[in-house]
Every structure is written in structure tokens, then in C-alpha cells.
Amino acid sequence: MARYIQLGISLFYITALIVFINAQQGVKNGHYHRNTTPYSVPTNETGYCGCVDGDCIAPRVCRCRPGYILNEARHRCEAVCEGGCLHGQCSRPGVCSCDPGYIISPRDRESCVPDCGPNNCNGGQCVSPGVCSCRPGYIRDSITNECTPECRNGCPINSRCTAPDRCVCNPGFEMDHYDNRCVISSGSYDGNNNNNNGGDHHQEQGHCDRQCINGVCMGYNICSCNDGYTPDPRDSTRTRCIASCPGGCINGICSAPNFCICHPGYTKDRGTKGSQRCVPRYNY
Incomplete structure (x- = not known):
């Protein structure tokens, strides 16, 4: 046995x-x-x-x-995971767990792709975590990290760039093709519901969540700059206007409309009356 x-x-x-x-x-x-x-x-x-x-x-x-x-x-x-889970690990059959800075690809669950935020570069290509590569005609916004259309010559006040080299007037404004600028539409109403037939374009008649600096609110979150001021190109909220010096302020800064303050070591050119040009101080 x-x-x-x-x-x-x-x-x-x-x-x-x-x-x-x-x-x-x-x-x-x-x-x-x-x-x-x-x-x-x-x-x-x-x-x-x-x-x-x-x-x-x-x-x-x-x-x-x-x-x-x-x-x-x-x-x-x-x-x-047949896709290999590059930039991640295979946590269960056919499903990847991605490394920090990467998310599951929307096309399949076996690939990890760079994460560039909820808008995913807004039409551009996310090449690495937080880095967008924009298509021709678009530039990356350093604040939102999205690809936004570029208008190389800029847009008139009270307008916005909606496509490469294409500006559209903000709501409540229309294009004056003679002067190539956006003006208040005929038939627009001010805050008291009185018809405005083109009188004072600087009368405040809108609602802005942020205060308009050196300008007035002319629509919903739309600021119109005061005379002698222009929109700050570094302000993505478009609520801040800065002084404009048409001749520029070489060796100085523009502190008020057409008024420059010279950097240390420089002074106004005394040879020309009213000149805003800054020249080295040792010349005098």
C-alpha cells in the first residue's frame, strides 16, 4: 500500500x-x-x-x-498593456497608470500623453507636460498656456483677435472702415437706457468684473482706454490701459501720455523744445 x-x-x-x-x-x-x-x-x-x-x-x-x-x-x-505604457506603468490588463505630468490618452487607455491643462493647448500640440507647440498663426499665452490667434499688426481698441490676422469688434461696437477702428454701434444704449447716437464715447455703459485702469467700461468686461492710453499688451484680462508715447521713450519710460521719464544717467534733450528724447547726462 x-x-x-x-x-x-x-x-x-x-x-x-x-x-x-x-x-x-x-x-x-x-x-x-x-x-x-x-x-x-x-x-x-x-x-x-x-x-x-x-x-x-x-x-x-x-x-x-x-x-x-x-x-x-x-x-x-x-x-x-499592448501599448507599452510609455511614461507610466501597466496597473491592470489594458489600463495604464500615468506618471506625474501625463494623462491617459483619449484615444486608448494603454498610452500616456503629456498634460497641458483642460483646454489641451486649444488646438495646438502638447509636446511635453505644460508645454504647447502652436500652429502657424498662433502664439502661446504665457498665463493660460493656450494657443491663441496672432494678429501681427495688432487690433484696434475695443476689438479682439479671433483668427490669425483677423480682428472682430467687441459686442456693442462696429468697424469704422474709414478710420479702421471700432466705434460704438448706432443704436447702443447707455446705462440709463437713453439712446446714444454717437455723443461721448467715453460714457461708461457696461459691466466689468474688474476695474478698468485708465479707461471706462463700455460693455460686458470690455474696457475702452482714455485718450492718450492704449491697452497693455501684457495684460490678458484687457482691463489695464497704459500711457502711450507715439515717439517712444528710448532710455526712459512712458509715464503719462506723450511724457517720458529718463533713466538714471540720462536727461531730456534740451536742444529741441518739448522733446521727449533722453540723452546721456554727461553731454551737458
């Missing part, structure tokens, strides 16, 4: 050994078996195996479940 029991145990271990050898022959291309068909792998456990994402089919022998493959170096079953 004992002889038959010993023979049965021997046959069991021989069967397990054959399964193990067949599994090893299925391991290809380095550490990983490239298909997802279940197969057997050895474990480092003594006695009965503890299989993670696999099934114990014999003492110290595991079989990986569908969607998992053997990591031979670590002696464990690991999830398979």
Missing part, C-alpha cells in the same frame, strides 16, 4: 515538473513571454505556492491568468 502511495506522489511531482519545463520553453524575448496565453511558472515559495494574479496548479507552480505574463526575473505575474 505504501508503495502505491509513494508511486502516486512521484507521478504528481513528475507531472508538475513537465508543466514547469513546458512553461520555460514558452518564455521568449528576454524576461517576458509576449503572448497572454496562460502558462506555468515557478515560485520562490516553499511548499504550496502563493500566486499573485495567477492560479496555483501544483506545489510551487503558478499559472498566470489571461491578461498577465511572467516577469521571470521577479518570479511573478504582471499585467499586460
Whole structure:
């Protein structure tokens, strides 16, 4: 009787050994078996195996479940993602867990792509986390990190750039093609519902969430600059107007309409009356 029991145990271990050898022959291309068909792998456990994402089919022998493959170096079953999960890790079959700065691709769940915010560059291409590459005719807004259309010659006051080199007047304004500027539309109303037929264009008649600096509110979040002022190109909110010096302020700053303050070491050119040109002080 004992002889038959010993023979049965021997046959069991021989069967397990054959399964193990067949599994090893299925391991290809380095550490990983490239298909997802279940197969057997050895474990480092003594006695009965503890299989993670696999099934114990014999003492110290595991079989990986569908969607998992053997990591031979670590002696464990690991999830398979056919896309490779570049910039991430395969957390479960067909699903990646992305590294910081990357998100799951909208096209599939097995690829991680750079994250450039909820608007995703607004039509540009996100080339790395937080970095947009804009199409020709568009530039990157340093504040919103979106690609916005570029109007190379700028847009008139009370208008906005809606497409490359295309300006559109703000609501409540219309284009005066003779002067190439946006003026209050005929039939617009002021804050007291009185018809404004082109009188004082600087009468405040809108609602702006932010205060208009050196200007007045002429519509919903639309500021019109006072005379001698122009929109600050660095202000993305378009609520701040800065002084304008048509001749420029070389070696100085424009502090008021057509009035420059010279940098230290410079003074106004005394040779020309009313000149705003700053020249080196040692010339006098």
C-alpha cells in the first residue's frame, strides 16, 4: 500500500515538473513571454505556492491568468498593456497608470500623453507636460498656456483677435472702415437706457468684473482706454490701459501720455523744445 502511495506522489511531482519545463520553453524575448496565453511558472515559495494574479496548479507552480505574463526575473505575474505604457506603468490588463505630468490618452487607455491643462493647448500640440507647440498663426499665452490667434499688426481698441490676422469688434461696437477702428454701434444704449447716437464715447455703459485702469467700461468686461492710453499688451484680462508715447521713450519710460521719464544717467534733450528724447547726462 505504501508503495502505491509513494508511486502516486512521484507521478504528481513528475507531472508538475513537465508543466514547469513546458512553461520555460514558452518564455521568449528576454524576461517576458509576449503572448497572454496562460502558462506555468515557478515560485520562490516553499511548499504550496502563493500566486499573485495567477492560479496555483501544483506545489510551487503558478499559472498566470489571461491578461498577465511572467516577469521571470521577479518570479511573478504582471499585467499586460499592448501599448507599452510609455511614461507610466501597466496597473491592470489594458489600463495604464500615468506618471506625474501625463494623462491617459483619449484615444486608448494603454498610452500616456503629456498634460497641458483642460483646454489641451486649444488646438495646438502638447509636446511635453505644460508645454504647447502652436500652429502657424498662433502664439502661446504665457498665463493660460493656450494657443491663441496672432494678429501681427495688432487690433484696434475695443476689438479682439479671433483668427490669425483677423480682428472682430467687441459686442456693442462696429468697424469704422474709414478710420479702421471700432466705434460704438448706432443704436447702443447707455446705462440709463437713453439712446446714444454717437455723443461721448467715453460714457461708461457696461459691466466689468474688474476695474478698468485708465479707461471706462463700455460693455460686458470690455474696457475702452482714455485718450492718450492704449491697452497693455501684457495684460490678458484687457482691463489695464497704459500711457502711450507715439515717439517712444528710448532710455526712459512712458509715464503719462506723450511724457517720458529718463533713466538714471540720462536727461531730456534740451536742444529741441518739448522733446521727449533722453540723452546721456554727461553731454551737458
